[in-house]
Amino acid sequence: MLSNRQLHLQYLAPTNPFPLLLEVERADGIYIYSKEKKYYDLISGISVSNLGHNNKAVISAIKEQLDEHMHVMVYGEFVQKPQINYANLLVSNLPQSLNSVYFVNSGAEATEGALKLARKASGRSEIAYFRHSYHGSTAGALSVMGDEHYKSAFRPLIPGNRMLEYNDINEVSKISSNTAAVIMETVQAESGVTVPDVDFVQSIRKRCDETGTLLILDEIQCGMGRSGGLFAFEHFGIVPDILLLAKALGGGLPLGAFICDRNLMSQLSNNPMLGHITTFGGNPICCAAGAAAFKELIERRLHEDVERKSKLICDSLRSHHIKSVHAKGLLIAIEFEDFETNKKVIDACFENGVITDWFLFNNRSMRIAPPLIIEDEEIEACCKVIESSISEALD
Ligand SMILES: Cc1ncc(COP(=O)(O)O)c(C=O)c1O
Numbered sequence: 001m002l003s004n005r006q007l008h009l010q011y012l013a014p015t016n017p018f019p020l021l022l023e024v025e026r027a028d029g030i031y032i033y034s035k036e037k038k039y040y041d042l043i044s045g046i047s048v049s050n051l052g053h054n055n056k057a058v059i060s061a062i063k064e065q066l067d068e069h070m071h072v073m074v075y076g077e078f079v080q081k082p083q084i085n086y087a088n089l090l091v092s093n094l095p096q097s098l099n100s101v102y103f104v105n106s107g108a109e110a111t112e113g114a115l116k117l118a119r120k121a122s123g124r125s126e127i128a129y130f131r132h133s134y135h136g137s138t139a140g141a142l143s144v145m146g147d148e149h150y151k152s153a154f155r156p157l158i159p160g161n162r163m164l165e166y167n168d169i170n171e172v173s174k175i176s177s178n179t180a181a182v183i184m185e186t187v188q189a190e191s192g193v194t195v196p197d198v199d200f201v202q203s204i205r206k207r208c209d210e211t212g213t214l215l216i217l218d219e220i221q222c223g224m225g226r227s228g229g230l231f232a233f234e235h236f237g238i239v240p241d242i243l244l245l246a247k248a249l250g251g252g253l254p255l256g257a258f259i260c261d262r263n264l265m266s267q268l269s270n271n272p273m274l275g276h277i278t279t280f281g282g283n284p285i286c287c288a289a290g291a292a293a294f295k296e297l298i299e300r301r302l303h304e305d306v307e308r309k310s311k312l313i314c315d316s317l318r319s320h321h322i323k324s325v326h327a328k329g330l331l332i333a334i335e336f337e338d339f340e341t342n343k344k345v346i347d348a349c350f351e352n353g354v355i356t357d358w359f360l361f362n363n364r365s366m367r368i369a370p371p372l373i374i375e376d377e378e379i380e381a382c383c384k385v386i387e388s389s390i391s392e393a394l395d
Contacts, residue, residue: 020350027053030371030378032355040354040382042370047189047221047331050248050302051293052371058251061292065285075103075281082287089291090259093230093298095239100262103255103282107220107246108136110256111183113268113276114242115140117258118181118214120275121267128175128182128213130166132191132361135183135218135244144183147361167196175207181214181242186232187222192362193326193333201236214241214264220256221331224248224294225303225372228310228329235328251293253286302372306330309379313368316383321345321394326365330372333365341394342366348389354382 002010005021025033029052032039044050051058065082072078087101104110119125129135129144136142143158145151146166162179164171166188175182182204188194208215217240222232224245229235231243241264246256268275297303306329314325317334321341326333336342342364349356349366357367370382 022355029053030374037353039350040370040378040385042355042368042382043357044248044369044371045252046247046357047226047369048247048250049252050224050226050372051251051296052373053252055251055293055296057296058289058292061251061288062253062285065288068284070285071280071283075278080282080284080287082284082291083282086287086291086294089294090245090257093294094243094259097239097241097261098243098259100265101257101259102265102268102276103257103287104246104278105254105280105283106136106256107218107244108138108141108256109278109281110220110244110246110258111135111141111144111218112138114216114244114258114260115144115181115183116276117242117260117264117268118216121264122180122212122214124178124180125160126176126179127161128164128179129161130164130184130188132166132188132194133183133185133218134190134360135185135220150360166191166194167200169197169200169203172200172203172207175204175211175213177211177213179211179213181216182208183216183218185218185220185222186236187227187328187331189221189331190360190362192335192359192365193328193331195326195328196236198236201233202238205238208241216240216242216244216258218244220244220246222328225297225306226329226331226369228303228306230298230303232328248293249290250286251289251291253283253289255283255286255290256281297372303329306372309372309374309376312376312379313370313383316380317386319387319390321390323364330369330374332368333359333362334368335362335365337364339363344393345386345390348393349386352385352389352392354385354389356386 023034032041091099131146133146219232242260249255310327310329324335346356
């Protein structure tokens with residue numbers, strides 16, 4: 001009889017030749033359990049499980065909604081309580097101009113919807129994006145990905161876009177009256193956590209206003225409390241025209257959203273009407289789970305303790321083996337000399353029961369992005385494991 005690992009390799013589409021193949025039995029809090037071992041989950045399913053696993057409020061919201069109804073109609077036609085509750089909750093915690101929520105299924109779909117909206121509203125086609133940015137793997141999102149290695153096999157992509165250097169103020173003038181939108185991660189994640197200067201972000205906002213360009217901020221990874229603000233743009237004193245959310249938005253279930261002013265959003269409902277269609281967008285179970293998770297984040301003010309926890313981790317990990325540390329809240333990159341060193345450390349951490357990862361565009365850096373609920377004692381314990389894994393791998 002084939003083992004589960006063998007069945008996985010036989011029947012599931014592979015994404016890379018070296019999957020981790022951790023056989024999950026269950027997950028709770030910041031821990032994932034296999035039959036043999038308990039692991040610290042320090043990557044939160046890539047910034048999804050901000051409340052940890054098996055959160056009681058999220059699970060009971062899911063169960064309650066299951067008893068009411070699951071999918072009933074494509075997005076936008078029927079009035080569904082979980083959608084209106086969650087949209088209302090999000091809008092009440094956002095600036096006034098971000099008042100209309102288009103729920104979709106994923107981050108990539110939020111990107112696609114926002115790019116279509118910007119092109120239609122402006123009548124322009126050029127999208128400005130940044131080196132090392134990641135906005136999803138679908139064709140439109142791939143067209144604004146800032147890394148040629150992952151794009152080139154799929155060309156031709158959507159033409160006429162323009163790549164700029166992130167956090168380089170000299171690039172801002174390249175945004176012109178031909179530019180429909182600038183799409184930018186408020187904090188760039190897959191570059192190995194790049195935090196832009198306030199001046200840079202503000203000058204992007206100013207230039208967009210001057211040229212009639214829409215500013216799309218992608219907070220799919222850095223939003224929902226992870227940066228230490230409820231939303232990362234709060235750190236920069238600006239408001240985007242369109243905000244992209246996903247990952248933690250669904251409380252562990254698939255949900256994305258693009259959010260903007262309702263006048264702008266109305267572009268997708270006329271000429272042509274049904275300008276964006278999604279069957280499962282805003283699925284009631286996902287919205288119920290997401291709303292419960294967001295409510296818990298706000299009520300427990302978890303984001304307000306994120307910077308302190310981040311500092312605890314960063315301070316305890318600095319050592320002679322580490323080249324640099326880049327962090328915004330609980331999105332942390334520990335940079336080693338090269339990929340081989342990083343890989344040795346990540347493998348040793350995994351062996352010793354701590355799940356970390358590298359970054360898509362930066363394989364020298366180790367990702368640490370734990371659930372926001374991580375306690376100080378847990379930080380201390382898993383940092384000890386990481387330190388000993390570093391020594392084991394490199395000394
Ligand atoms: C910043 C950012 N944008 C967009 C996406 C795409 O989200 P999804 O995988 O849900 O399509 C990701 C996923 O990693 C992301 O990190």
